[in-house]
Amino acid sequence: MMEISREADYAVRAVLELATHEKGVRLSSAEIADRQEIPAPFLTKILTRLASAGIVSTYRGVNGGVILSRAAGEISLLEVVEAIEGPISLNRCQRHPDLCPRECDCAIHPAWGLLRGQLRNSMDEVKFSTLASVTARSSTAH
Numbered sequence: 001m002m003e004i005s006r007e008a009d010y011a012v013r014a015v016l017e018l019a020t021h022e023k024g025v026r027l028s029s030a031e032i033a034d035r036q037e038i039p040a041p042f043l044t045k046i047l048t049r050l051a052s053a054g055i056v057s058t059y060r061g062v063n064g065g066v067i068l069s070r071a072a073g074e075i076s077l078l079e080v081v082e083a084i085e086g087p088i089s090l091n092r093c094q095r096h097p098d099l100c101p102r103e104c105d106c107a108i109h110p111a112w113g114l115l116r117g118q119l120r121n122s123m124d125e126v127k128f129s130t131l132a133s134v135t136a137r138s139s140t141a142h
Contacts, residue, residue, distance in 0.1 A: 008084040010038045011046045015055060015080050019072035019132035026065025046084065053083035072132055078123035088123070090116050 013036040018027060029047055033040040047066055050056045057069045068075065082088060090112050 002090070004081055004085060007042070007046060008081050010036070010042065011050060011080050011084045012077065013038065014043060014046060014066075015050065015068070015075065015128055016131050016135065018056065018066060018068050019075075019128040020135050023071065024067060026059060026063070026067050028065050032066065050080070050083055053079070055080060055083055068128075071129070073127050073129035075128045076124045077126035077128075077131075078120055080128075081123065088116060088120050090119070 014032050017032050017036050021027065029043055030040060032038065033043045038046075047056060047058060051058050051069075054069050055075055056066050058064070058066050078088070093106070093109060093112070
């Protein structure tokens with residue numbers, strides 16, 4: 001079964017929460033954790049990784065909080081998932097070709113590479129500005 005980790009799912013939800021607010025609005029990690037139902041200690045680790053990847057900026061102190069480092073339209077689903085999971089790969093030989101003794105004569109190797117590229121391109125096209133607008137429309141419909 002292929003699926004992203006819970007940590008990557010939480011990272012996507014945290015970035016989406018930030019994307020639904022006006023640019024520059026700082027949210028506390030507690031607010032994000034509460035609104036997205038993410039365990040607070042786990043979220044702190046996730047935000048650290050997202051900050052290292054340049055996706056969010058964190059501020060300490062009384063006026064502290066978390067904001068997106070760039071506009072939501074410049075942040076893709078691929079970028080957030082790969083910040084947590086590492087490069088998307090469909091099998092081990094795509095991630096570590098040096099470990100695959102069959103790379104030179106494997107008929108499926110090029111297909112895995114093609115599929116990996118298509119998946120990455122599709123995920124890169126999904127921007128958080130689009131996801132935030134869908135979220136806003138669905139919350140006003142309820």
